[in-house]
Amino acid sequence: MDAIEGQKYFYPNRWARIILTSAEEIVGDKGVAALLNMAGLQKYIGNYPPDNMEKEFSFTEIGKLQQAFWDMYGPRGARVFATRAGQQSLKDGMTSFGSVARAAQVAMKIGSMDKRIETGLHFFAKFFNTVSDQVVSIDKDDDNWYWIIERCPLCCGRTSDKPVCHLAVGVLQGAILWASEGKQYRITPIECIACGDGGCRIQIEKKPLD
Numbered sequence: 001m002d003a004i005e006g007q008k009y010f011y012p013n014r015w016a017r018i019i020l021t022s023a024e025e026i027v028g029d030k031g032v033a034a035l036l037n038m039a040g041l042q043k044y045i046g047n048y049p050p051d052n053m054e055k056e057f058s059f060t061e062i063g064k065l066q067q068a069f070w071d072m073y074g075p076r077g078a079r080v081f082a083t084r085a086g087q088q089s090l091k092d093g094m095t096s097f098g099s100v101a102r103a104a105q106v107a108m109k110i111g112s113m114d115k116r117i118e119t120g121l122h123f124f125a126k127f128f129n130t131v132s133d134q135v136v137s138i139d140k141d142d143d144n145w146y147w148i149i150e151r152c153p154l155c156c157g158r159t160s161d162k163p164v165c166h167l168a169v170g171v172l173q174g175a176i177l178w179a180s181e182g183k184q185y186r187i188t189p190i191e192c193i194a195c196g197d198g199g200c201r202i203q204i205e206k207k208p209l210d
């Protein structure tokens, strides 16, 4: 999605805020100010989006912010920030929507681990599709599940030769850990709209690590 179209779609304020506060834990408020400067988002310096779930932070702004992490800290550094922000968003979501999450967890107790994770992925996809303008679908084959972001804020307005949507990996790490009650799975972004693919496809291997 290009930067013009991205202005029509929004992420909740709180999640944009989490991207900034979780970065602040690493680089301090001066570091975040420098990032916002680089992103051309000076209006948020010392003035983070409010702590609410109103859909007001545009996909274009999310994309600019992610690009600024990339420009300032390189792909590896950007990945660290993004993964951390993703984990934080998920944790916050679970706290804020505790009763929904608990109901899902009860429903998931039935059946095999595979079934539980699959139910969890569908639950989170629905949750994300509801509280943001992001569009996520789930697919699978014999060896993997796929989290497919069809309308993605993270790479909005960006081009790259490698997938860039690592924030989604952080979200999924948290989600899978929660759904599996502690088992770890390999999660890899394999396609990205920034690379010219049709969607941002994150692969989750069904075989757990260790």
Ligand SMILES: [Zn+2]
Pocket (backbone or CB within 6 Å): 149, 152, 153, 154, 155, 156, 164, 165, 192, 193, 194, 200
């Ligand atoms: Zn993307």
